[in-house]
Amino acid sequence: MNGWTERGTMFSSFYDMACMPTSLPPVLGINLQYMKQKVLRCLKWHKESYIDHFDSMNCRATTNFCESELEALYEAFGLNMFDISEPCxxxxxxxxxxxxxxxxxxxxxxxxxxxxxxxxxxxxxxxxVSWPINSAFDAAFDVLRDSHEHIAALLESSVRILIYVGTYDWGCNWVGNEQWMLALVWSGCEAFVGTEFRE
Structure with missing residues (x-):
């Protein structure tokens, strides 16, 4: 999925965007503890099956679970995943x-x-969109591959980077993107983290 630079932060940010007052008041009228438990399970499984040791079968199971439990839950409320302030x-x-x-x-x-x-x-x-091409990327586990380390390498090579996301975008949201950017390890990270956030 484009816009997913670091998968773990996106899992946790789904909860933040839908259930916390980030861009808007909470938009999901659900048992928030239930969703939080699902997020924690997704993060744990993602770490075990992808970060600690890549296991394609467990990665697929994690992805299937997290998509059905987090994304499908959001979709069930009929909200626009590109603008949480609007219905789909x-x-x-x-x-x-x-x-x-x-x-x-x-x-x-x-x-x-x-x-x-x-x-x-x-x-x-x-x-x-081409769903056959999308499926081919998915079959190659492309969507599971984090790319934040590539961005760190570009920054180390003095390549300027622009990350942009919509304020109300849920699918590739600013909360998850901000989390991985602030945690990114590179020679300029201290100065970057100390920079005032602006729109």
């Missing part, structure tokens, strides 16, 4: 909770738009 409109998988996606696809498929963008008119299969 339309189909989540095809339109990502936004009816405007239909208009965007229609616009991008217009011959005049394709011509303007230099797209071969024969390539008329634009879609917002």
């Amino acid at each position: 409109e339309g189909l989540r998988r095809e339109m990502f909770c936004y009816y405007i996606v239909i208009d965007i696809i229609s616009y991008l498929l217009q011959p005049s738009t394709c011509d303007l963008l230099g797209i071969d008119p024969a390539a008329q299969n634009f879609s917002t």
Whole structure:
């Protein structure tokens, strides 16, 4: 899943974004202790099956459990995973909770738009997501691989990094991203952590 740089912080931040007053007052009307227990279990299993020792079968089991217990729980409330202040409109998988996606696809498929963008008119299969490609990444455990160490290496090479997330985004939220950024080990981390947070 794009935007997931460090999986463990995303698991814990799902609880924070939905059940704590982070960007908005809590948005889920559930037994918060129940969800917190699920988060703690996800963190424990993630550490055991991925960080301490990579075990593909246990990683898959952890992912399946955590997605069904955390993500599905959020989805059951009908909220938009890209904006916790809004309900999900339309189909989540095809339109990502936004009816405007239909208009965007229609616009991008217009011959005049394709011509303007230099797209071969024969390539008329634009879609917002390719589920077969998504499944291939998933089968290769791509979604389970943390990439924060690669970011540390880029920073050590003086490559400037921009991390951006929406204030109300639940799926790839600012709380989890802030957590891994503040914990990232690199030569400039002390100065970075001491920098005032700003929008």
